[in-house]
Amino acid sequence: MKLLFICTHNRCRSILCEAIVNQRGQGLLQAASAGSAPAAFVHPLTLHYLTERGYETAGLVSQSWNDLADYEPDRVITVCDSAADEACPIWMGTVAKGHWGLPDPSRVESNDETVRNAFMSVIDRIEGKVDEWVLAARSGSRSDWA
Numbered sequence: 847m848k849l850l851f852i853c854t855h856n857r858c859r860s861i862l863c864e865a866i867v868n869q870r871g872q873g874l875l876q877a878a879s880a881g882s883a884p885a886a887f888v889h890p891l892t893l894h895y896l897t898e899r900g901y902e903t904a905g906l907v908s909q910s911w912n913d914l915a916d917y918e919p920d921r922v923i924t925v926c927d928s929a930a931d932e933a934c935p936i937w938m939g940t941v942a943k944g945h946w947g948l949p950d951p952s953r954v955e956s957n958d959e960t961v962r963n964a965f966m967s968v969i970d971r972i973e974g975k976v977d978e979w980v981l982a983a984r985s986g987s988r989s990d991w992a
Contacts, residue, residue: 847983849877850919852935856881856908857889858952859925863972865901870976874983878919880911882935889952895965911937946975 851863860879867877885908893903923944926934937943948971951964 847875847921847979848917848919849875850911850914850917850922850937851877851879851925852881852911852922852937853879853925854881854883854935855885856910857885857887858892858950859948859968861888861892861906861908862896862969863923863925865896865903865906866969866972867976869901870973870980872980874980875976878914878917880909880914882911884908884910891952891961891965895951895962895969899966899969911935948972 849863849867851860851867853860856879860881864877864879867875871877888903888906888908893906896903896906919939919941921942921944922937922939923946924934924937925946925948927947927949934945948968949964951961951968954961954964
């Protein structure tokens with residue numbers, strides 16, 4: 847199953863999802879990420895906390911969904927947080943779509959411990975969902991993809 851995670855800037859949440867799915871998806875899931883208005887960089891704390899949790903970060907880049915025209919995902923999942931009044935990009939392709947409102951830990955402005963906890967909470971949530979998807983893929987059952 848090929849997944850595409852999209853967000854506006856593709857610098858934190860969608861990158862977290864890409865890295866975690868690709869390394870935790872046990873060969874059953876493949877992920878890419880992109881943005882409708884990508885930042886010029888991946889947020890440094892995204893890379894820092896992925897590394898801290900044991901994920902590889904080489905090759906992670908902030909890119910436009912136009913750069914992935916040939917990717918052909920089976921499912922597109924937006925990860926913007928509408929509760930924070932973010933404008934979430936709309937994928938116009940004909941593949942199945944889902945929305946997963948993840949808070950943006952890179953926007954937390956507080957002490958180091960609070961910022962770290964925000965990142966770890968989002969990473970925990972992504973890992974839990976990926977594990978659920980892997981179980982569903984192995985058993986051939988349907989899973990809640992958002």
